Amino acid sequence: MKVYEKNPPACECEEVHADIVEKRRDEMPDQSTLYDLSDFFKILGDSTRMSILYAIDGGSMCVCDIAALLGMTKSAVSHQLKILRQSDLVTYRKTGKNVFYALADDHVRDIIEKALEHIKE
Amino acid sequence: MKVYEKNPPACECEEVHADIVEKRRDEMPDQSTLYDLSDFFKILGDSTRMSILYAIDGGSMCVCDIAALLGMTKSAVSHQLKILRQSDLVTYRKTGKNVFYALADDHVRDIIEKALEHIKE
DNA sequence: ACTACAGTTGAACAACTGTTCAACTGTAGT
DNA sequence: ACTACAGTTGAACAGTTGTTCAACTGTAGT
Numbered sequence: 089m090k091v092y093e094k095n096p097p098a099c100e101c102e103e104v105h106a107d108i109v110e111k112r113r114d115e116m117p118d119q120s121t122l123y124d125l126s127d128f129f130k131i132l133g134d135s136t137r138m139s140i141l142y143a144i145d146g147g148s149m150c151v152c153d154i155a156a157l158l159g160m161t162k163s164a165v166s167h168q169l170k171i172l173r174q175s176d177l178v179t180y181r182k183t184g185k186n187v188f189y190a191l192a193d194d195h196v197r198d199i200i201e202k203a204l205e206h207i208k209e
Numbered sequence: 210m211k212v213y214e215k216n217p218p219a220c221e222c223e224e225v226h227a228d229i230v231e232k233r234r235d236e237m238p239d240q241s242t243l244y245d246l247s248d249f250f251k252i253l254g255d256s257t258r259m260s261i262l263y264a265i266d267g268g269s270m271c272v273c274d275i276a277a278l279l280g281m282t283k284s285a286v287s288h289q290l291k292i293l294r295q296s297d298l299v300t301y302r303k304t305g306k307n308v309f310y311a312l313a314d315d316h317v318r319d320i321i322e323k324a325l326e327h328i329k330e
Numbered sequence: 331a332c333t334a335c336a337g338t339t340g341a342a343c344a345a346c347t348g349t350t351c352a353a354c355t356g357t358a359g360t
Numbered sequence: 361a362c363t364a365c366a367g368t369t370g371a372a373c374a375g376t377t378g379t380t381c382a383a384c385t386g387t388a389g390t
Contacts, residue, residue, distance in 0.1 A: 104273055108270065109274050112278055116264065116278075117263060122259050123256050124328050125259050125325065126256040126259040129251075130250075132250035133250040133251030133253070134378080136378075136379095137247070138243050139237070151336070151337055152337080153233075156230050163337085167378075167379075168378080169337095169338095185386080185387050186336065187336075187337060195326070203250065203320055207242075272367060272368090273366060273367080285350075287367060291368080303367095306358065306367080
């Protein structure tokens with residue numbers, strides 16, 4: 089939402105270390121990269137979605153079973169699965185009346201694993 | 210918020226694969242672990258906080274300069290720094306009128322780096 | 331064709347989150 | 361003691377987010 093510019097308007101500071109600020113500005117990633125990054129983490133920043141990811145970590149599961157496991161309605165789970173789908177974190181496969189969801193790749197597993205290490209300290 | 214139980218109340222499914230669900234239930238992490246994990250990612254899931262982390266990645270900065278760099282008010286930055294402090298993602302050091310913030314450790318850097326790899330695909 | 335059920339979807343609602351604003355604390359300089 | 365300014369803080373507000381509810385789609389079985 090916020091966009092930082094060459095001559096930031098909102099800063100009311102007097103004693104700015106202009107040289108440092110300018111140097112850092114060059115080193116900062118693109119605005120879009122920062123948004124992509126925080127958007128990615130936003131997906132993982134919900135306990136329901138985190139639970140779903142762990143549930144299907146051991147193998148694909150249908151919506152019904154995920155809902156049963158988490159003690160939630162199919163609707164609530166389906167809404168969250170949609171978000172996970174749109175972020176390409178999960179894949180799905182229709183077989184008859186069921187839709188089976190699975191983890192899309194190992195990247196996410198690694199990231200969550202690293203975060204777990206960080207937390208346990 | 211949601212707590213899953215041995216006999217989930219909210220699931221209205223008929224065709225549940227009970228054996229799979231029970232097996233997964235045993236393999237699931239503790240409820241508290243899931244919350245800690247998603248809470249951690251929640252912190253990284255905001256572009257302002259992500260920007261701040263990148264800003265101080267190159268070395269400690271005072272609140273004023275961070276605000277100038279991001280084009281935000283000191284107040285807004287300070288509020289986010291408080292959250293980052295409470296999560297032990299940053300450290301701070303007072304010198305005179307300024308407060309310099311720095312990254313707490315390398316863990317976070319690694320996680321963000323891994324997420325970046327994931328995004329660029 | 332009809333019924334049953336897994337899954338999806340949009341609207342509505344409540345809870346949460348980030349920024350703004352104004353008031354405040356504390357340090358430095360005069 | 362006074363002024364100036366960096367930084368913090370709580371309340372208020374607007375925007376966002378997750379769950380619920382009800383209606384819907386599509387497939388399987390009869």
